[in-house]
Amino acid sequence: MTAQTPRPRYIWQHPAWPQLTFDSTALASALDQARLEQGRLLGLLGAIGLDEANAVQRELWVQEALATAAIEGEQLNLESLRSSVAHRLSLADAPGADRSVEGLVQVMGDALANHHAALDLDRLCRWQSALFPGGTSGITRIAVGRLREHLDAMQIVSGALGREVVHYEAPASVQVASEMDRLLAWFEHTRPAAGAAAMNGIVRAALVHLWFESIHPFEDGNGRLGRALADMALAQDMHARDTQANPALVQVYGMAHQMLKTRAGYYDALNRAQRLRGIAPEARTLDVTAWVLWFVESFGQACIASQAVVRDATNKAQFRQRAAQCQTNERQRKVLERLLEAGHVGSGGGFLGGMTTDKYAKITGTSKATATRDLADLLIRGLLRVEGVGKATRYAVNVPGWEQPPIKG
Missing domain, CATH: 1.10.10.10 (Winged helix-like DNA-binding domain superfamily/Winged helix DNA-binding domain)
Structure with missing residues (x-):
């Protein structure tokens, strides 16, 4: 009697992986609304003075860094973070003293300022290394600056010891290098170009985030790196739509902050997208429309939230002008x-x-x-x-x- 092959549970186990699919028609309305809110946000930002714009950009970048770390349960030093962000935006002479904070800000800054540069494995490894300057995550030593190599399964787990719930299991470490080769090749091949009929940039950001998180290539830092990749995709999209746009404005969108506000929904949408649905093999597909829709709608909500921040900055500037008189x-x-x-x-x-x-x-x-x-x-x-x-x-x-x-x- 032969043992039965375990039923595939995760998208990377599907025969057609990594050919992720989505329904463009189902996304059309949400994408139109997201672009509208994006345009409103950039319009508001362009209408305020340089000093106010710099203040808004700095504060929203700080909030994004706080949020992307908080999603993983990490609390950053606010003073050091503000110093590092101000330095990155050329608003201060020296960065903060906290090396892990500075490392995160450097990763976020490189993803945006150098969005045009090729994304290769070496660059990703340097990003991951910057997140863990001491070579540890907490007090645990981890592999930094290289792909994970351990033989144990890479699992996303929650729950008390002995009653753990496995939400997701990534490909074995031996598969990671080849998986990353395919992802990086796709990311370069789908890079948006001005005037070209390419994949929608917000959709592409959603896909690269899901794909990267599904591989989970490093021992730690995957969530922060995956969100940096989504930001990089959005920066490339912004540049293709307007070559004069400042890619650093991507942080103004507040996507990580929105993910933190809806963290349970974020994890649920990601987890659902990573699992194969249906009992019969022919019913299981790589359709990730639901995930992309969640991402697009969250992007629109993030832009609305940031609009309020810009309006507050405008109100403050107008009040200061009135008070000065x-x-x-x-x-x-x-x-x-x-x-x-x-x-x-x-x-x-x-x-x-x-x-x-x-x-x-x-x-x-x-x-x-x-x-x-x-x-x-x-x-x-x-x-x-x-x-x-x-x-x-x-x-x-x-x-x-x-x-x-x-x-x-």
Whole structure:
């Protein structure tokens, strides 16, 4: 009696792998909407001043780096990250001191700034090495700067010890080199060119991310590298559509941040795409339309979220211009800037509890009487608005549409 061959479970076990397919008609509406939101975002960014654009780009890049690490459960040092991003954008002289943070920023920057350069295995290995400058992931030693070589199965697992759930198993290490050769050849062959009838760039970004994650070629860092590859594909798409566009603006799209916000949905969509469906062999296909649709819709949502960030930057710039026309003193300018930087509820911020006379006096180091006069003056000038009366009096920066956190008490 011969043993039965195990039923294929994952897409790389399909006879037609890696010929991923998708239904263009089913994607058409979502792609049109994604392009519309992309255009709106870039239009908003192009309409604000250079200083504001640089500030938006820097902050969104920081948020992207935080998000792509957080998806893997890693928390980065914010101060070091901001320094590294500012250095990468030529807004600061020196990078941050944290080597792992700087390594991630370098990977993200190289994927965008050098999107035109050929993507080969050596480059990917250098990216992975940059993520783990000490040769460890946590306290565990891992292979850095080379493909995984271990004989154990590469599995994506969750759950307590002894009750683990295997979500996905990647190809054996011995297959990885040849798998990567095919992926890199495809990525180069499908590179978009200006005016050429090529694959939609957002779809291509979705496919390269899925394909790379399905191979899972390194011992660690695959998620961050896979998202960098998607960003690189988007940068190539942006350049093909507008040769004057700055590829670094890809970080403004906020795709990693959107993935983090919907992390469960992200992992679920990816896991579903990596598994073969259907019992009968003839029913199992490499159709990944559902994954691509998830990616495209997430891209559109990411652009909408980033539009709000750009609008906030525009509101801040307009407020600062209005405030500059008023003869405010140094104390007032300091408090107004503190309130502006705190943001509002819609942006996930807001000055907690509102500004009070006591808080104003403490922030500026002045007397309560002076604080009262300063706040009354700002109120008359229309730079602040007031809520409540008596001891419940609170002041908020007067930016149209900005909602502040509710007053507790």
